[in-house]
Amino acid sequence: MSAARQRRPTGGNGAVFVKLHEFNWRRFWAVVVKEFIQMRRDRVTFAMMIGIPILQLILFGYAINSDPKHLPTAVYSADNSVFSRTIVWGLRNSSYFDITREAKNEAEIQKLLAQGTVQFTVDIPVDFSRKLLRGERPDLLLEADATDPAAIGYAVAAINLLTTTVLNRDLTGPLAKLQGTPPPVNLVVHQHYNPENITQYNIVPGLMGVMLTMTMIIITALAITRERERGTMENLLSTPARPGEVMIGKIVPYITVGYIQVFLILLASKFLFNVPIVGSVPLLLVLTFFFIVANLAVGITFSTIGKNQLQAVQMAFFFFLPSLLLSGYMFPFRGMPGWAQDIGEMLPLTHYLRVVRGILLKGNGFAEIAPDLWPIALFLVVMLAIGIKRYRQTLD
Amino acid sequence: MDMNSPDLVIDVQGITKRFGNRTVVNNIPMQVRRGEIYGFLGPNGSGKTTFLRMLCGLLRPDGGSGRCLGFDIRSESGEIKKNIGYMTQRFSFYEDLTIEENLDFIARIYGVPERKSAVEKSLERLGMTKRRKQLAGELSGGWKQRLALSACLIHEPQLLLLDEPTAGVDPKARRDFWDEIQQLAGRGLTVLITTHYMDEAERCNRVAYISYGNLLASGTVDEVLKNSKLTTWEVTGGNLHEFAEKIRGKPGVEQVVAFGSTLHVSGLDAEKLHASVNPMITGDYHWQQIQSGLEDVFISLMETAKDNFS
Numbered sequence: 048m049s050a051a052r053q054r055r056p057t058g059g060n061g062a063v064f065v066k067l068h069e070f071n072w073r074r075f076w077a078v079v080v081k082e083f084i085q086m087r088r089d090r091v092t093f094a095m096m097i098g099i100p101i102l103q104l105i106l107f108g109y110a111i112n113s114d115p116k117h118l119p120t121a122v123y124s125a126d127n128s129v130f131s132r133t134i135v136w137g138l139r140n141s142s143y144f145d146i147t148r149e150a151k152n153e154a155e156i157q158k159l160l161a162q163g164t165v166q167f168t169v170d171i172p173v174d175f176s177r178k179l180l181r182g183e184r185p186d187l188l189l190e191a192d193a194t195d196p197a198a199i200g201y202a203v204a205a206i207n208l209l210t211t212t213v214l215n216r217d218l219t220g221p222l223a224k225l226q227g228t229p230p231p232v233n234l235v236v237h238q239h240y241n242p243e244n245i246t247q248y249n250i251v252p253g254l255m256g257v258m259l260t261m262t263m264i265i266i267t268a269l270a271i272t273r274e275r276e277r278g279t280m281e282n283l284l285s286t287p288a289r290p291g292e293v294m295i296g297k298i299v300p301y302i303t304v305g306y307i308q309v310f311l312i313l314l315a316s317k318f319l320f321n322v323p324i325v326g327s328v329p330l331l332l333v334l335t336f337f338f339i340v341a342n343l344a345v346g347i348t349f350s351t352i353g354k355n356q357l358q359a360v361q362m363a364f365f366f367f368l369p370s371l372l373l374s375g376y377m378f379p380f381r382g383m384p385g386w387a388q389d390i391g392e393m394l395p396l397t398h399y400l401r402v403v404r405g406i407l408l409k410g411n412g413f414a415e416i417a418p419d420l421w422p423i424a425l426f427l428v429v430m431l432a433i434g435i436k437r438y439r440q441t442l443d
Numbered sequence: 444m445d446m447n448s449p450d451l452v453i454d455v456q457g458i459t460k461r462f463g464n465r466t467v468v469n470n471i472p473m474q475v476r477r478g479e480i481y482g483f484l485g486p487n488g489s490g491k492t493t494f495l496r497m498l499c500g501l502l503r504p505d506g507g508s509g510r511c512l513g514f515d516i517r518s519e520s521g522e523i524k525k526n527i528g529y530m531t532q533r534f535s536f537y538e539d540l541t542i543e544e545n546l547d548f549i550a551r552i553y554g555v556p557e558r559k560s561a562v563e564k565s566l567e568r569l570g571m572t573k574r575r576k577q578l579a580g581e582l583s584g585g586w587k588q589r590l591a592l593s594a595c596l597i598h599e600p601q602l603l604l605l606d607e608p609t610a611g612v613d614p615k616a617r618r619d620f621w622d623e624i625q626q627l628a629g630r631g632l633t634v635l636i637t638t639h640y641m642d643e644a645e646r647c648n649r650v651a652y653i654s655y656g657n658l659l660a661s662g663t664v665d666e667v668l669k670n671s672k673l674t675t676w677e678v679t680g681g682n683l684h685e686f687a688e689k690i691r692g693k694p695g696v697e698q699v700v701a702f703g704s705t706l707h708v709s710g711l712d713a714e715k716l717h718a719s720v721n722p723m724i725t726g727d728y729h730w731q732q733i734q735s736g737l738e739d740v741f742i743s744l745m746e747t748a749k750d751n752f753s
Contacts, residue, residue, distance in 0.1 A: 282535035285499050286552045287524045 091358040115198050115382030118166040121148035121159045128176035129217055134187065134232075137213030138169065143202040160192055160239060162415050163401055166199065166381060167191050179214075182225055184233045193238035194404045195249045198379035203236055210234045240408045251320045252407045253376045255312040256399040259305050259335075260342055260370050261363075266304070267346025268359035270297050276355050294435075298343050305339040306332070316407070325410035331403065334416065337423050338399045344430035351437035370396040395423045450476050452602055452633040453498065455509025455516060460493050460502060460656075467493045469656040470506070475635060475649075480628050482647030483637040486745055490656040491637040492532060495604050498635075499529045512601055525553070528595030532606040534587045536594060538580030542571050545579050546594055553598035565593045585616035592623070603627070605636040609643065621646055641738045652741055654748040664737060673743045674713040675735040676720055678706040681727035693719035698742060709739050711747075 120138065124131045138144040148165060150156045156168040170188035178185035189206055191199045211230040218225045225231045241248045271294075274280035283293055309332065316322040345366060353359035371377060373391035380391060391397045398419035405411035405419070453475040460468040468490040475481045483491050496502040498511055500520025508515075514522040536545045546565050550558045566572045569589055579590060588608060595603060605624075609617045621643065628634055636647070644650050644664065651661040660667045678686060683706045687699050690708060695715025700707045710716035724730050735743075 277538070278531060278533040278535040279537055281496075281501065281531050282529070283552075284501055285496075285524065285527075285529040285531070286549070287521060287554075288552050 091353065091361060115201070115379045116142050117145045118143060118198070118202055118381050119147040119164065120144040120167040120169060121150050121156055121165040122146055122169045122171070123150040123153065123156045124169075124171040125173035126171050126175035126177075130176045130179055130214060131171045133213055133217050134169070134171065134210070137209050138206065141205045141209050143205045144169075156190070158415075160190060161405075161409055161411055162418065163192065163405065165192070167202065179225070179231055180222070182231075184231060186235050187232045188235045188237065190237045190239055193241040194408050195375065195379050196241060197249075198381055199238070206236075207234060240404075248320070248322050248408060249404065250376075251312065251316045251322050252403045253400050255309055255335075255403055256338065256374070256396045257371060257376055258308050258312065259339055259399075260396050261367055262308065263301060263305055263339055263342035264346040264349065264366060265360060265363040266301050267298065267343050268349040268353065268363050269356050270301070271347060271350035272353050272356050272359040275350075294347065298340075298347075301343060302336075302339055305342075306335070309335055322407065324407050326406035326408075327412070328406075330413065330416075331406045334402050334406075334420060334423075335399075337420065337427060338395055338402075341395045341423055341427040341430060344427055344434050347434035348430055348437060351434065370394050373397070374400055376400055392422065393426070395426045398422045451510075452477050452479075453481075453509075453511050453635065455498070455507060455511070457507035458494065458497060458504050458509070459506030460490070460497060461505050467656050468497070468504075468653075471653065471656075471658045473651065473661075475633060477633055478628055478631050479648045480624060480634045480636065480646070482644045482650035483635060483653070484639070484644055484650055484741065485637075485653040489654050491653065492606055494653075495529070495606055495635070495637065498523075499527050499604055500524055525598075526600050527602045527604055528598070528600040529604045530591050530595045530606060530608055532610065534579075534591060536579055536587075536591060539578065541576050541578055542566070542569075542582075542590055543575035545590065546597060549594045550597050555598050561597055565597050569593050585612050588612055588616070588620065592620070596627075601631075601633065603632055603634045603636075605634065607637050607639065609638065609640065617643075641736070641741075644737055652744055654745045657748060659744040659748055660740075668735060668737065668740060671735060671740040671743065672711050672713075673709050673735040673740055674711075674716055675707050675709040675733050675739055676716070676730050677733045678708060678720075678724070678728060678730045679704065680729050686723065686728065690720065690723060695719050697746065698739060700739070707733075707736070707739060709735060709743065711743065 122135055122138075124135070135146060139146055144167060148159060150159065150168070153170070156170065159165045160168055168190045170190065172186055172188070175185045175187070187210060189203070191203065193199055210232045214231050215226050218231065271280075274283065313324070313328065317324055346363070349359050349362040349366070353362055369390060373383065373387055374380070374394055374396040375391065376396065380388065380397065383391065401419045402416050402423075405416055409415070451474050453473055456472045458468055458471045458473070459466065471490075471494060473481075473494075483494070485491050493502065497504045498516065500516070500523055504516070508517065510516065511523050512526050514520075516523065537548070540548065543562065543566065546562045547558065550561055550565075555561045563572075566575055571577075571586075571590070579587065582590060592605075592608070603624075609620055612620065617640075624634055624636070625646070636643070638644060647664070649661070649663050650667060652659045652667070660670065662670070683701060683704070687701065687706055690696055691699050695710040695712045695717075696708060696719050697711060698707070698709040700709075708716070708720055710719075720730065
């Protein structure tokens with residue numbers, strides 16, 4: 048009887064105390080071991096848990112550079128003199144400019160800038176050395192692709208400094224009087240496409256690509272894994288419905304969703320952020336189709352790999368994160384080291400951002416956009432092939 | 444229908460399916476006649492579901508051939524799918540769709556003519572006309588099962604494949620379900636049904652029993668019982684718990700099962716069984732030989748199969 052009384056507190060006020068007292072390390076350990084086994088079985092979750100911190104570390108630690116250097120630059124030198132060569136040499140040495148092209152005329156320079164082949168163009172006018180020698184402070188024209196203001200800021204500052212000092216080397220003897228202030232050259236900087244350096248002009252159109260990537264992939268991955276997870280896929284496939292019908296039938300509504308997103312962002316661009324819409328909106332809408340389908344294909348592929356909805360979402364983020372960081376959306380693309388740019392070049396978002404910014408801000412037409420269209424199309428074809436192949440296998 | 448076998452709705456031979464090295468369905472034949480209720484029995488994981496999936500074209504068999512509804516199961520699965528209703532083990536309609544939307548969706552998938560009235564008829568037969576707007580996910584197990592059956596029937600299939608349709612359903616709903624199945628069969632629908640319940644097996648015209656992917660017995664229930672070499676003794680009186688403890692493990696004794704106030708002792712070797720049980724029948728205990736039950740036979744078949752195949 049007394050023993051029974053002693054045990055009584057289990058139910059009453061002493062419950063908490065008793066529970067602590069009854070804590071069993073063996074049972075506790077059994078749970079720990081079980082959890083580890085389950086974690087190991089769930090390979091995708093495990094990979095994500097490890098993968099995401101590593102990925103973030105690498106990306107934030109090494110890839111992101113807010114002071115981009117070695118920006119591709121085209122030079123059009125109408126004045127072939129020792130001074131113009133010194134300017135080019137000085138640009139090179141500053142490490143901000145990589146002279147990748149020597150243009151033959153003014154038109155070529157404009158084309159290179161519009162295509163995004165180069166970030167800067169340097170235009171040395173025909174009478175540069177003559178005016179310089181006369182002390183007339185000739186113009187040196189620097190044209191910059193300012194769609195992403197962060198990408199050019201430091202480089203513009205560098206060239207300002209450079210023009211005052213680099214020519215001093217050649218201005219010796221009787222020319223020494225041209226040294227010093229004011230600088231011997233009048234630097235003219237033209238910032239194209241986004242002259243006021245308004246970050247929204249860059250961010251808002253880019254958001255279109257980011258949102259499409261995010262939602263298209265997650266939604267399709269979920270929609271298909273959900274069917275499998277809930278067992279409805281088996282039912283669906285026992286009906287005369289063909290796999291292709293099921294898949295395309297599921298995709299089409301999401302294409303619509305994608306276009307709704309595009310319209311919303313275009314409206315926001317125009318009316319909320321006053322982003323100048325220079326190019327053809329219909330052209331953008333047509334090209335957007337490829338991008339949406341490319342992302343849907345990624346979603347389908349993920350849905351065939353993921354066993355449940357959670358895994359599908361995790362994989363979507365696994366793809367989304369590098370897309371966000373390496374595409375040039377968050378950070379200047381050209382600020383990243385070569386390997387990071389290589390990864391970025393493989394992602395459809397990178398190219399789509401160029402398409403969107405090119406059409407909206409630069410007024411690019413199909414010819415300028417084409418170099419960024421085929422990587423998206425290639426990605427689409429490869430992903431769709433993998434997706435459909437894997438989707439078929441899961442049936443059998 | 445194939446002119447050669449006007450009566451056989453399912454006529455397949457040597458059906459085999461492997462997943463990796465594991466043979467899940469091993470060389471199984473099956474003949475099911477029109478209007479028949481065919482019971483497909485076997486323990487969990489024995490390959491029943493895999494077999495059904497191969498019949499309706501969800502899986503491609505690794506071996507074997509045959510016809511289902513007169514169509515080749517390998518090359519004409521599209522035609523087969525149009526004419527069967529497959530009810531999966533798990534409720535596999537959309538829980539986030541209403542009853543009506545589910546029926547409408549399935550009717551659309553099958554291209555049912557006069558869809559609206561077909562859905563209406565289906566709702567009426569279900570007795571769910573007033574609850575049509577209710578989400579399927581909110582239904583109880585019994586109602587979900589009825590909804591699934593209705594959805595499988597909406598395109599008026601000739602063959603119904605039911606994978607453990609009555610698992611987790613209360614006895615009343617189970618009986619109603621079987622009454623409906625028998626009515627449908629009476630109208631010429633062929634039904635292939637998998638089950639664990641012996642009372643359901645006894646309501647089938649014919650049964651097949653598989654274990655570890657192998658067909659162990661088939662025929663009418665009576666044939667299966669007759670073909671079994673199992674001998675069963677019913678013991679009454681005395682302390683049956685004590686008796687059960689003592690008899691278990693003796694030579695020839697394979698199953699000792701308590702049924703209320705009686706004990707069934709079974710074994711395949713009648714002589715050994717007799718020799719083991721006989722000396723223990725003393726005092727209060729009485730015994731008599733009885734017809735082995737279907738369950739006893741199946742458990743015996745399963746035990747034997749385990750030795751042979753595992």
